[in-house]
Amino acid sequence: MLMNEYGLTKNEISKKLNSLLSLDETFTSGKIIGSMCTEPDSYSKYIYSKFLEKNIGDPGLFKGTLLLEKQIIHQLGKLLFYPRCSGFVVSGGTEANIMSMWSARNYSNQKHPEVLIPSHSHHSFDKAADLLGIKLVKIPCLDGIVDCNSLEKRINQNTIMIVGVAGTTPLGLIDPIPELSDIARDNSILLHIDASFGGFIIPFLKDSNYDLPLYSFKFPGVTSISLDSHKMGSAPIPSSCILFRNKNLIRDIKINVGYLSGGNEPRPTLLGTSPGASIISLWTLLNFHGQLGYRKTAVRCMNNTNYLYNELLKIPNITIINKPTLNIVGFKINYNHRLIVKALRQKGWSISIFPTHIRFVSMPHINRKHVDNFLKDLKILIKNHSK
Ligand code: 0PR
Numbered sequence: 001m002l003m004n005e006y007g008l009t010k011n012e013i014s015k016k017l018n019s020l021l022s023l024d025e026t027f028t029s030g031k032i033i034g035s036m037c038t039e040p041d042s043y044s045k046y047i048y049s050k051f052l053e054k055n056i057g058d059p060g061l062f063k064g065t066l067l068l069e070k071q072i073i074h075q076l077g078k079l080l081f082y083p084r085c086s087g088f089v090v091s092g093g094t095e096a097n098i099m100s101m102w103s104a105r106n107y108s109n110q111k112h113p114e115v116l117i118p119s120h121s122h123h124s125f126d127k128a129a130d131l132l133g134i135k136l137v138k139i140p141c142l143d144g145i146v147d148c149n150s151l152e153k154r155i156n157q158n159t160i161m162i163v164g165v166a167g168t169t170p171l172g173l174i175d176p177i178p179e180l181s182d183i184a185r186d187n188s189i190l191l192h193i194d195a196s197f198g199g200f201i202i203p204f205l206k207d208s209n210y211d212l213p214l215y216s217f218k219f220p221g222v223t224s225i226s227l228d229s230h231k232m233g234s235a236p237i238p239s240s241c242i243l244f245r246n247k248n249l250i251r252d253i254k255i256n257v258g259y260l261s262g263g264n265e266p267r268p269t270l271l272g273t274s275p276g277a278s279i280i281s282l283w284t285l286l287n288f289h290g291q292l293g294y295r296k297t298a299v300r301c302m303n304n305t306n307y308l309y310n311e312l313l314k315i316p317n318i319t320i321i322n323k324p325t326l327n328i329v330g331f332k333i334n335y336n337h338r339l340i341v342k343a344l345r346q347k348g349w350s351i352s353i354f355p356t357h358i359r360f361v362s363m364p365h366i367n368r369k370h371v372d373n374f375l376k377d378l379k380i381l382i383k384n385h386s387k
Helices: 010-021 044-049 063-079 092-106 126-130 146-151 177-186 202-206 278-315 339-344 369-383
Strands: 084-091 114-118 135-139 159-165 190-195 224-227 240-244 318-320 328-333 357-360
Touching: 010 224, 010 240, 044 224, 044 278, 063 240, 063 278, 092 159, 092 190, 092 224, 092 240, 114 126, 114 240, 126 135, 126 202, 146 177, 159 202, 177 190, 202 278, 278 318, 278 369, 328 339, 339 369
Parallel strands: 114 135, 114 159, 159 190, 190 224
Antiparallel strands: 084 240, 224 240, 318 328, 328 357
């Protein structure tokens, strides 16, 4: 389609946008039950929209935004027991994980670098390995979390880093971080924790007396952590954070851009021009809601998850893959799984389908009524297809 010679009226634009965007799913429908993103917090959306011109790719121009970023990193560092960490607000878990691999490769200066990742790891590590010429060694899992014995056996002189996941993509489980930390220390290698999903829920559940494995810098082997604010942080997309224990880890991925106006520290992030609005809106969220606000959201999501889990247990013909650790339940239907999954999609349920199961993610936009609506449709379909 050729761009028109003359601009359209606002009315015409509105009509066209409404017509095409009506094809999009909405979080408010309550039918997006497989996504790890959510409707951003309304105040943070308002704040985001006020600062669209801020570009943290030229931090010298936006010194205030840079200070807000430093405060965010300090606050998150404190939450994860290491306020002295260095870090950045980035575009997502993918950028954060690529940065962890990039920094490990350059810091270690190993000729044939290898990184050990659990087999359930997110595909952002495959992207990173391909881009960076790193060999990925995928370690098998037991009951959905990495098998530390298998992992330890695969360490060799080329291994530069281990990855552990706090909030796995398929089931929201947490790898054994204390054990991984010991292994990393004993072998003098780095340990990156991918808490892209679990990062903004685990600390708040722990503070609400949930008995959960912790991920944090409390474990001395942990050298970097990624946590996505545009997932359980409820921030407008794009928004994620990466924290490094030690400044030296990022020393070798910094590229000096001498011609920029600021004379600030070079940023080792992947993007050049990038939204300062992400920083400003995340700072707003953290400070407006505080820990209590995040705790309330975390507990509400877990209550809905446990409710779903208990109701699924009552339905015959369903196998539940995991008792929820975080706000994810994986389950499969014993007979006619594919048919029922297809029918659920036809009924408008946006579900995530893994080879072994359906993933239900009870994000903040999901309430009890949505869960009930889903269960009702599921029960009817199971009944109809078991005849
Ligand atoms: N690490 C983990 C553990 C993840 O689960 C994800 C994304 C990432 C890293 C990468 O994060 P970014 O997508 O921010 O780069 N996990 C989700 C998934 O693959 C991403 C997602 C989000 C998918 C919303 C669908 C959706 O509607 O399931």
